[in-house]
Amino acid sequence: MEDRLKFHDNNRVKRAREIRKRNKRKRRLWMGFLIMLVVIFSIYQLDRKGYFEVIFENSVTYSGTNTYFEPVGTSVKRDDIAKMAQLLINHPYKFGYSEVVKGIPVNPMDAAGFVDWVYYNLSGKILSAQTTSTGPATTRIWDASTPVMESELKVGDIGFYEVPESNRVNHIGIYMGEIDGNKVFIHAGGINYKADGLDEGRIVISYNNSVKRNNKDIYGNKFTPAAESTQFLYYRRPKLDIID
Template structure:
């Protein structure tokens, strides 16, 4: 037993142990170095793609235009629907507020008021007034449209959170195409879409049924803060003459 203890405590064994310790420290240093490189590269990629801006930017900005335009023809064009709707990005939201006027509204809009504003400025018709049904404006807009499947969506179609039931509050938005291969809706959103100075909400573009936030319009212009997603499940097409 004593001979074995002497063997393990001799200088050769001690040197071997020291070499193993040094090699272990080197491996840890190299592993830490490679992990740091991976983290730095990941941060660079996230910054290059604007992810930090999506997460942390809180100020209200929009790089696009809010200059009003008159449609060139009497026909409602899908491109004009998307263009007109995006003039009001970051416009303030207020529940129960509607201002169906030609030009940029001076007051806040709610979800139905925004949809009515867009179509009134393109067709001269108030969508919620195109039916004799009663109830909230969202219900009247539902009645002034026909159902479509999600796979059939075209720019200008309208999304609803739920089937109207009596006077139950609903939410609606306008489908304006895709961003990065995902369907997006522009809508006047409430408190979940608030920003500095817009505590009740604002008009934004959201990915639909997604966990991703969005901070771009369909032309690539950025807006901040980024918008939470929507959960539109029912889709309708306005009973208007709309051309591609």
């Protein structure tokens, strides 16, 4: 009798174990299926928002215009500042190149040279030459402008990484407004902004003080590769006749 019960109990245990195993396999299959659906949906959402393009696109492209235009009138218009500056998106950067010319430049340019180029083509004035101070062009542009708070920024205002007295390397860019609620600057960036064939850097539009990369101009035209952010902390307004 005890042997029969023992045998009977063993069969019940085996069947119970098999049922648990089958149920466990089913749960794993369903869990794997759900995880796969979540991954597929997440990839779809990221791709739809262009995140893969922002992160993985390496070719140098820009869907906006690079057709030069002559400004109308004697005053500098903020909208023209944005249009003129964006003509040079993906233009090559080179430290120490600050040649200021009318029209689209052939040679690369550095950060201060780019700012001077924009305002020279809009006003006929080289911003860094509008002061008697000496020193780097970035310092002279600082002296040719007046301070503004971040909350007061308007298109065409200038951002600086450092004050002129700092012993660290300064950087400079032009405020362009906001993209997707984030303040952005256009600037001639160095090696951190390099791309294929542009090993020393290029002109890009970057989110300011953000961890996100940007790949759009202020009109929604895309450029690639996407640009890393900037850290402009000091803001100034050029001493020019600028109208809204």
